[in-house]
Amino acid sequence: MTSATEEGLRVELDQGVAILTLHTPSNRNAFGGDVAEEFTRFFREANTRQDVRSILIRSTGDKDFCLGGAPSRTPTPMPRNTIDYRFVSTPHIEMFKAMWELERPVVSAVQGTVAGVGWLLALLADLVVAAKGSRWTHVFVKRGMIPHAGDSFYLPRIIPFHRLNEIALLGDTVTADTLDSWGLINRLCDKEAVQDTAMDLARRMADQPTRAVGLAKRHYRRSLEVDWNTMLREEMAGQAIYTTTADRNEILAAGREGRKPVLTGD
Template identity: 85%
Template sequence: MTVADDEGLKIEIDNGVATLTLHMPSMRNAFGADVAGDFTQFFRDANVRQDVRSILIRSTGDRDFCLGGGQSKIPTPMPRNPIDYRFVSTPHIEMFKAMWELERPVVSAVQGTVAGVGWLLALLADMVVAAKGSRWTHVFVKRGMIPHAGDSFYLPRIIPFHRLNEIALLGDMVTADTLSEWGLINRLVDKELVQDTALDLARRLADQPTRGIGLAKRHYRRSLETDWNTMLREEMAGQALYTTTADRNEILAAGREGRKPELTGD
């Protein structure tokens, strides 16, 4: 199967919302190293872009959200020695690391089938909107693989442990309805409402004090990786930094003056 020239990651920015559309229909929205690299670069740049205050991740069509890792436009050489397979997932590892560290809020709009690394693309978002009945399969155990691309680090921090074991060790399909019952979905809606619901959330997030919610995101994630003393010191430093932002001072001024704050994301 060949990747078409016009396929890849499509980026649109409007009123502070960056919409990232995974457009790989020939691969059922599975994506390779080149698209992973495009995601990584955007995530790294977004933290300092004034025109990006929230991010919406979606995919083309309603059949598949993402079927995992796939072929690149320029195929990469296959490892000749088993030890070199350690590096096959590097582009996706770097992508999800950048997504995990991203301080801009992210919403995912999920419809259709989710498999493999598609789980991370969907669930590393801060808020998840999913279509009722959409199908999720962890798939690695049934493809002769073990979880990779950071899956074994991130998913235990998102999914309850015994639920994760059921998903990963059996490889059975679950629906978004079940994941919603487990607390993994923010909005479970009809398929026709997924895009509008996700966009509404992204717009609401873009209207918030961008640097403040970015620091909140950072602190919540860091708390999953570090000790109590380090976390409290980071929180104290973040609180001090936040007092220097224009939005924070505008919120205080608006409160004193009895008006709605005009936030700029700075």
């Protein structure tokens, strides 16, 4: 991960909360494939890290949360032909796939402008905290592009269909206040309160039985992709597996003994 002086993804750990800070101020917190790969590595590792029980995603500064994609810090050769151009978005696609499949709870802290793939970075979180008046623009159509990096898979599963058409086909800017009225924001705050509010939610998430939370969010997301029979069988398997965990047995013991459970995330 990036150092304190270079641009990229900064990672800190605070009592079970992994704080991921997107730090690319030279691009107004837009990010290229190299930074997407940093996110992907962390998301894939987090599923089996005992020291990561929840994740907070934020950006440097309060003017821009994320303005979408940008060139990598180490430029890669442009594709030679149209067929090869299909793979340009692969690093971002892999990143958001890993984020979608992540079995750790995620909170996003959104301040400032959101554009392009910034929508996915914010809205693929399990809980979204946003500053009042922060501006969101889908941007692709106005730039002569079509949605990519997984946008066309994820956003129809998150945003009501006709609202999605409004933002994607017209390209109009909306505010977090509007998204809150559509049910997309969990906490709408004054700008000064966003970070503390998001961190409070991340700490509360970290205090939950981590594997139960992970399986629950996995099941909810899988239900958007598979048929009824497959989903119920996965739910039954998850329920059976979870009974073997330390936190499940600790919760049962604490109930019998009339005390508060001490959860370790295992």
